[in-house]
Amino acid sequence: MAVIAAVLAAAAVAPTVAGGATTAPRPASGIDVRRNLTYKEVGGTKLKLDAYIPAGGGTRPGVMVIYGGGWVLGSKELSEPLARMVAQQGFIAFAMNYRLAPFHPFPAAVEDVQASVSWVRDHAFEFGLDPARIGSIGGSAGGHLSAMLATLGEGRRDRGSRIAAAASWAGPMDLNPDQFGPDAQIYVDAFLQCIGQPCDPATIAAASPIAHVDPSDAPILLAQGEQDQLVLPQQAVNMADALEKAGVDHRLLLLPDAGHDERLIPPVEQPSFDFLHQQLGGVEPGPPIGVGVGGGGGGLLAPVVAVVVAGLVAGTVILGFRRRRRRRVRY
Numbered sequence: 001m002a003v004i005a006a007v008l009a010a011a012a013v014a015p016t017v018a019g020g021a022t023t024a025p026r027p028a029s030g031i032d033v034r035r036n037l038t039y040k041e042v043g044g045t046k047l048k049l050d051a052y053i054p055a056g057g058g059t060r061p062g063v064m065v066i067y068g069g070g071w072v073l074g075s076k077e078l079s080e081p082l083a084r085m086v087a088q089q090g091f092i093a094f095a096m097n098y099r100l101a102p103f104h105p106f107p108a109a110v111e112d113v114q115a116s117v118s119w120v121r122d123h124a125f126e127f128g129l130d131p132a133r134i135g136s137i138g139g140s141a142g143g144h145l146s147a148m149l150a151t152l153g154e155g156r157r158d159r160g161s162r163i164a165a166a167a168s169w170a171g172p173m174d175l176n177p178d179q180f181g182p183d184a185q186i187y188v189d190a191f192l193q194c195i196g197q198p199c200d201p202a203t204i205a206a207a208s209p210i211a212h213v214d215p216s217d218a219p220i221l222l223a224q225g226e227q228d229q230l231v232l233p234q235q236a237v238n239m240a241d242a243l244e245k246a247g248v249d250h251r252l253l254l255l256p257d258a259g260h261d262e263r264l265i266p267p268v269e270q271p272s273f274d275f276l277h278q279q280l281g282g283v284e285p286g287p288p289i290g291v292g293v294g295g296g297g298g299g300l301l302a303p304v305v306a307v308v309v310a311g312l313v314a315g316t317v318i319l320g321f322r323r324r325r326r327r328r329v330r331y
Helices: 003-007 076-088 109-122 140-151 185-192 201-206 235-244 260-280
Strands: 031-042 045-056 060-066 092-096 127-137 165-169 218-225 248-256 317-320 325-331
Touching: 003 031, 003 140, 031 248, 045 076, 060 076, 060 109, 060 140, 060 260, 060 317, 076 092, 076 260, 092 109, 109 140, 109 201, 127 260, 140 165, 140 317, 165 260, 218 235, 218 260, 235 248, 248 260
Parallel strands: 060 092, 060 127, 127 165, 165 218, 218 248
Antiparallel strands: 031 045, 045 092, 248 317, 317 325
């Protein structure tokens, strides 16, 4: 479950200064990178994120970029290539570290990415972020965490840790053992803390995005390779059906010539960015407004994006599913 994480790690990482957040020199692309911002402290460990801010004024949507690696390996540096691409699309990209299994099993990673969304929302003014327009993007385990952000919680999607849109590339939607190939089960067991024994059904359900689907969920783009032998393709189809029944806006991209590998990424990058633009909008004039102080994100008047990406994917044929409507598109 860590194949694509390595592909997305190819870009160089700018140096940082020990002891706190730093700002890397502005590259030719006009992206201001602020590194090692502490968004949460747990058990004496500071969890940090990097912000990639496009040049120019106005208020922008944000995207949480979440790396993959089977929930057991990876770091925010793996998210840098995707985060830069997201920022070049006009979003503010946030790439966070999260705690890894098996030492930190579920729900640690989920709680961490949720905390990162709440933190950037509460600090929206510092980034020029619209706190009501946060989305997420991620691949493989990162795709799972992106979908969890989209499905957890109820009510308004512009407060706390809720998001307004998500993209998931080959992300597990159902953590029951019959939904994975044999080579993937060890990662799932480590994440659910059940290595060598049957996993608890209640824990499986709590960790599965498909079990949390309801009409208040954020729109989701699902990309899946039909040759995926780790996360079985039926997972994405079943998730699309569940979203359809709940009336949640979504798209399903099925790519017949892709597995759980880098073949999935190029065909789905731009459709994913387009989907996020459609749901989150673009740059708006003026500074952020209604930013809450201290964890609640209260008084939010605008929309926000949180993107999580950096994992595994697959693809070639794209099925577009819209609320109460389905259409087939061939690439």
